[in-house]
Amino acid sequence: MHHILTNAWFCLMGLMLVFYVVTDGFDLGVGILSLFTPHEQDRDQIYASIGHVWDANETWLVVLGGAMFGAFPLAYAALMEQLYVPVMALTASLICRGAAIEFRHAAARKRGWDIVFGLGSLGAAATQGVVLGKVITGLAPGALAASFTALCAAGVIAGYALLGATYLVKKAHGALVAAARRQAAYALAATMASALALTAGTMLFSEIGHGRWMQPGVLGVLIPLAALAAFSGGYVLYALHIRSSHGPFRGAIALFLASFTGLAVSLFPYLVPGKLTIADAASDSATMAFMLCGIALIFPVMIGYNLYQYYVFRGRVELQH
Template identity: 35%
Template sequence: MGIDLPLIWLLIIGFGIMMYVITDGFDLGIGILFAFIPNRQHRDTMVNSVAPVWDGNETWLVLGGAGLMAAFPKAYAVVLSALYIPLLLMLAGLIWRGVSFEFRFKADEAHKAFWDKAFMLGSIVATFFQGVTLGAFIDGIPLDDSSYAVAGWITPFSFFTGIGTLIAYALLGVTWLILKTSGPLQQSMVRITRPITLALLASIAIVSFWTPLRHPDIAERWFSFPNLWFFLPVPFLVLLACFAIFRCLRGVPHAGPFVWSLLLIFLGYTGFVISVWPHIIPPDLTIYEAAAPVQSLGFTLVGALLIIPIILCYSAWSYYVFRGKTQDGYHE
């Protein structure tokens, strides 16, 4: 039996996207949370909690996009052709957020409020259109024509997944700040974690019912036998993660809420993979139909296996060096 190169590359791309969602998710979540924290000093502390690592987090987005282009060029072409507007808006939000991240520290008093709002807006726009892209992807991109509807991604479902992504990243951001801060700011984060968690649970429930109602093939996958027995633990694990977050918020929380929020996001990601497998472009294109030639897959795999450990090592080292609480812009 030969090596299944398309599957290996799908795992690599999926790993890169998941790492991006986790790491840049709490970065973007901090920008979203600016709407709830008007205090300038607290905002500085929030930003400084990710300042040493935020730009490295986006490496995973580059890995996922480059891997898709190298390993599944047809899927890359289809996605960028059909969803170029939301993807362009997402990138515009990421660029605007990056600019405001740096400028908000260097601006004079007259312009600091502007760059705070710019940072918040860039984070919201980038996150929302990531979710819109996800929703449009789940809805599927028909391949029976060489052209795609420019506004095909504008649907109630994709807009709702955009809102759900905002809530998910806000949960990552607020639990990250519980881990990295203390005092009044941490107490504020604890207070808003509860409603954000409940909002995310409601979003997950709505998407979990809405998706199979829109797509009978997904409904058959989840609710037919014997699949139902294998997938039944997923909703119970979601409820367990939410309960564990509430439990960890008692007393003086530290890493617990963030760890459980990571599990919650991972479960949502797992549900997405179960729903679309083995298609890389639902509902028609599988990973094997979209894969590059075997020679290309093997050649690029060598480079990926060399670079991924390097990314993991320098990311882990940066998080280790800047571990501890952030107090008034400094680590303890």
Template identity: 35%
Template sequence: MGIDLPVIWFVIIIFATLMYIVMDGFDLGIGILFFMTRDRSARDQMVNSVAPVWDGNETWLVLGGAALFGAFPLAYSVIIDALSTPLTLMLFALIFRGVAFEFRFKATLAHRPFWDRAFMLGSLAATFCQGVVVGAFIQGFPVTGRRFAGAAFDWLTPFCLFCGLGLMAAYALLGCTWLIMKTEQDLQRHMYRLAKPLLLALLAAIAVISLWTPLAHPAIARRWFALPNLFYFLPVPLLVLLCAGWLWRGIGRRADFSPFMMTLILVFLGFTGLGISIWPNIIPPAIDIRAASAPAQSQGFMLVGALLIIPVILVYTFWSYFVFRGKINPHEGYH
């Protein structure tokens, strides 16, 4: 049996996307939480908790985009054409946010509020645009021949906008539980107070999207609810409820580590639900991974490079998080 290159590359892209959502999710969430934290010292601690690792988080976004371009060029061209506006806004927001991240430490006290607002708005806009992109994927793209056949603002729908709000809740909860794990005293207590409302907001968003999606897309409804699929996929919502209950309990008993891990699992389960809904299509609703894939020679050549670079990324990512593990010192920070 030969190597199934389209499936391998699909897995690589999904893995890179998930790593980006997890790793950049909590640091975007910290920017969103600035709206709920006014104390300057607390904000400094929040940023210091991610300062040693945040630069490497976008590596996974670059890897996923490059892999999509090389392995599934049709999907790349359709997605870029269909989502050029939200993707461009997301990139500008990430750049603006990165500049604000660096400048807020060097700014005078008079200018610090400006860069704080820039960091907040950049984080908020980048997260919202990513959620809109997820919603547009679920919604699907009209394709004629090998070209996007829709309009420039097909993504501007209530469903996509609601997905943007839902991802904001997910990232804010990731950032909140990250800070619970990394901080102590007043800031940690503040995050415990925010965690339960953010969890309820995320669960509400998951419930609405889970109902809205099959009602709007009969093919997705059949995927989830037709027998025997219903029995195969039933563990996903059950695990969501179980993890949410465990997370609620962890917040209540003031656990340090388990809230963040449960939030990661919730995000993973949400991503799994998305994968179940669209598989095996890489351009929903009708173009699958084989129809969109590049020639086998191209995918095989790229795979050699990927097998070399991905372990390197994983090693330096693990090492950076290992070196900066544990609680942050509020009297030390990024300069």
């Protein structure tokens, strides 16, 4: 029973992370792209495109942190001890984004808040990449691990920019759509290059590459996922070429899902590669079962609310003159 509960919570936390990365990823991405958007009218479109969803998207990160604290407290303690600075930087970045979104509409000069919003988005993406890099390297010290972590941060920034650009392709109007198509192509190239470099680095320097990938059957799962990721990247390019509105965003989501599934397969059964498995870090069965009852009530509400708001605010943003 305990084994089933630990595996169930590992999968649930993975699902929460997927929801967060896909939903908050595109609104962090449009924030990053706002730094390269010179015209205020176009930045107005960027804010309008995420104004109805940005705060709900971030709730998945809160739920994920609470789930890890309750279900895997030893992993939470071990990770937070090493990741306190990037997690606090992530929190500060998200606060800056929220303040900029709320105060910009009342400001006489909006450019200052626009910069805060863009830098906050960039900082949030970078710190999430740092956390990912630290986890993959098993919290290892040294220049090599730091270089790998920096590459992870660059990859996350590029990936979020890809999600943001493809989101604007289907939500914006006019010149901003044309700019978003160009930015999506550049971001896709950077994302794929980062993914290839990180794969090579993981194979050479990480406990995942040395141990997990060499286990029987693992590569048999990862190779089809890599092929799916490559196909998704190609589909994004094709959809951009034929000037599809929704295709690029769907392809970008598929690319993220394939990559994330590969990461989950690579990590399992570890939460900190080479150091802490889910069995070692898990709470007792009673705690996990009680939390499972709670999440069974919360999950449908959160997913239903997210789906409903995306349905209500579907279509392109309205331009107000």
